[in-house]
Amino acid sequence: MINQLSWKVGGQQGEGIESTGEIFSTALNRLGYFLYGYRHFSSRIKGGHTNNKIRVSTTPVRAVADDLDILVAFDQETIDVNCGELHDKGIIIADAKFNPVKPENTKAELYAVPFTEIAADLGTSLMKNMVAVGASCAVINLDVQVFTGVVQEIFGRKGEAVVQKNMEAIQQGYNYMFDQLGGKVGAMQLQQADGQQRMFMIGNDAIALGALAGGVRLMAAYPITPASEIMEYLIEKLPKVGGTVIQTEDEIAAATMAIGANYGGIRSFTASAGPGLSLMMEAIGLAGMTETPLVVVDTQRGGPSTGLPTKQEQSDLMAMIYGTHGEIPKVVIAPSTVEEAFYDTIEAFNLAEEYQCPVILLSDLQLSLGKQSVEPLDFSKVEIRRGKLVQEELPEGEDKSYFKRYEVTEDGVSPRVIPGMKNGIHHVTGVEHDETGKPSESPANRQAQMDKRMRKLENIRFETPVYKNAKHEEADLLLIGFNSTRGAIEEAIERLEQEGTKVNHAQIRLIHPFPTEELLPLIESAKYVAVVENNATGQLANIIKMNAGYPHKIKSLLKYDGNPFQPHHIYNGSKELFKLHHIYSSSKERL
Structure with missing residues (x-):
């Protein structure tokens, strides 16, 4: 057997x-x-x-x-x-x-x-x-x-x-x-299973279910591979709880419609892939400037342009962090399993409302469409946090002035109201504005509002920014990945450990703001570091170097042929990198 x-x-x-x-x-x-x-x-x-x-x-x-x-x-x-x-x-x-x-x-x-x-x-x-x-x-x-x-x-x-x-x-x-x-007959007979009942689902279904459990009542989207299953799932489920899905004419309309619904107090989001996200960038900037909560799901696929729309790739990383013009606070989350996709989707909506900024839930084709056995989800963990949304009646201002929707605060987050609340009137505009939302080009005001918005990133709290499997105080190798590479990395580590190589593993789940404090000790304690990612330019490796340093120690294991990593790709690649590192170190000693 x-x-x-x-x-x-x-x-x-x-x-x-x-x-x-x-x-x-x-x-x-x-x-x-x-x-x-x-x-x-x-x-x-x-x-x-x-x-x-x-x-x-x-x-x-x-x-x-x-x-x-x-x-x-x-x-x-x-x-x-x-x-x-x-x-x-x-x-x-x-x-x-x-x-x-x-x-x-x-x-x-x-x-x-x-x-x-x-x-x-x-x-x-x-x-x-x-x-x-x-x-x-x-x-x-x-x-x-x-x-x-x-x-x-x-x-x-x-x-x-x-x-x-x-x-x-x-x-x-x-x-x-x-x-x-x-x-x-029965030459490949399987050993008996444990008989436990588990779900068998794709990542997109977990994301859609997470949105539903997280209180979403509107999804605005335009169909695109590999994100469409999120929309299809919610078309069936949302009406049962009084919500709806609207298929818009394009991704620009989808993003702006989601912004409008969130401004009105309804949890809303959109989902797309690389080409659609490119069209949404101006709208994402609008959400950042108006400090309106917005969740966007990006299911990465092969690019550029139409590229390889049904194949695996992880090449949207830099675009999701830096794609908008100007500078806004933004959160980028990258779940690595179907279970994480469910819980992280819920957390994305909480963070978007707590910090009043765009939150991008980053997936990839393998995670979104790959089907996995999933242990029963724990709905007791579901928590809905709406941040500084004012729900009680506001007192009338002394001079009956506008509500300070963009009040400069220590944590960068201002009080927020929904339209129609008594004494909550304020301007909302995409141009720079003062505390009441009125347009302002004053240099002092500009700096105060920019500083206020960017302070939000100093206070982002995410429960597990880095998944760590670090058994060794000093490792020969640290393998780092994000999204769907986790399973292949874990199996490659098993083989490497059996051969006597000490390997630690870090899977980055909070991409931006980058969790330098959590990752840095693992990098410092490893002889060398290999970053596993499905793109041609080592985007995650470059982000790590920007935030944590050690460029001489960090190497890339890349795959960009449209297929996902299998364990042997990482095992063989790690062995080759380790061999090159040994040769390099020996050469330095001889010099």
């Missing part, structure tokens, strides 16, 4: 690849296994190669597996593109319809199963994905009845006859593969 399985299904986009993976993984999740799924797909509606890689384990997993046990192929391209991941004892299960051919250098065994023919004999070739699921069950010796509940949920509305046909397709796929395998 094995305690972990890596399974992938691939074919042309539009022929049920995603649903095949969804059915397979959902059933295993309900048995209590931990899962991690990552989908590779093309930036078009139909056609082009797509695959869904599912990792199944008896222990928690947060990364794409290095190798592959089972490859289910609906076309030859799937074999050609993905066979390199198969280990020598791996298995290819391919549709016999296209006369599959195994590449010469592949040692994995190929089994041709007539997915399409079996499905057509049962009534429709559309059920070929169910045949493929059944064939996979024979390899891992999994009772096909575990799929009954999933199939019932998906097809029940179409009638019991359709449910039975799909279950029969799974059974016939199992029977055919069982006969083919002979004595190898």
